[in-house]
Amino acid sequence: MGAGAGGLSLRGARLSPEERANSSKSRAIDRALSKDHTDDLNRFKILLLGTAESGKSTIFRQMRVLHLDGYAKEDALEYLSIIHSNCMEALTQLVEACSAFGILHDITVQEDVDRFEGFKKKLRDPEGLVIPVVIGRCMDRVWQSSSMQMCYETRRFRFALLDSAKFMDNIVRLTEDNYVPTIQDIVHCRISTTGINEIAFNHKKMDFKMVDVGGQRSERRKWIHCFDNVDMILFIVSMSDYDQLDPEDHKYNRMKQSYEIFKTIVHCDLFRHASIVLFLNKYDVFVEKLKTSPLRRSFKSYDGDNSEESARDFIKKLFRRCITDRHKFFVFETTATDTGNIDLVFGSAVAHIVNENLRSAGLHE
């Protein structure tokens, strides 16, 4: 089944709040640049790489939450219409799935589906989308219906569905008047990155610069502009991709694509001195998915059982094989939407690298 969102082009076609902030600040940044250039070179540069939807920007946002000042009310409000767009897209995908699977709704639920579709047709400005309270309630009734819940519970991994579809659990809160997105809402929302975003922060007395790029095919061409002076590649692979086809090229498995990109990056001579950190992300979804979708179905060479440990180790080994002796390499299982998990793992990755660097310099046992 296609990933179609019923003609809505609600994500990807516009600037994310990160990009808007970047471009409005760019003139001021230009002026300060000559002074900052030296400071910049002293910062530990982390480049986030990985395929689309692997979770790079989610980690980027977590850094802002953990190591900067988070999101003030006006910054949080920049995410409101994206969150509403995610809800529209998710419910559209769910309604389409019900009809593709031949799941029928009760008459009252069908009336609400029709009301939702009617609202969508009349939408003029997806950019500034705000779902009215009454439509939010109507969407909630569709989401809570037994037909929709059955479709979600039993088939959600069999059709394209936004990771942020769980917003539907909170659709009434999200569409209330005066709603302001919470940190949790912001890290769960989905908008594809179409530029290069940077933040600078301090952690454990070290200065960092983190660079976030887009993972879609057209965006990967821009990666090369960020390849100078990289201290650490933070490569994000989505563990839930193991049984997915690449949405941009259905010939390829999405995780195998990610593996090929990882291999190319690791072998790139520009990164011969960089540390490589691999996040096996969306681990929460991976564990859920394994219950119904065996790894062997997508990876014929896998001969283990369908336990989480065995499947995870196979994927870990696959990626590790790309690493050569010259690299410092660390791998972690992550759930990027979990702030506590990212705090722990990021801290640990940095500590490992610092220790390794001290050891290489003969300053550590």
Ligand SMILES: Nc1nc2c(ncn2[C@@H]2O[C@H](COP(=O)(O)OP(=O)(O)OP(=O)(O)O)[C@@H](O)[C@H]2O)c(=O)[nH]1
């Ligand atoms: N359940 C779950 N969702 C996640 C996790 N990591 C990211 N997501 C969600 O996955 C979606 C995509 O994440 P992004 O951070 O936008 O992905 P990206 O790599 O920046 O994608 P591009 O910008 O297109 O390259 C978002 O809705 C996230 O909230 C995770 O570990 N678990």
Ligand SMILES: [Mg+2]
């Ligand atoms: Mg992104």
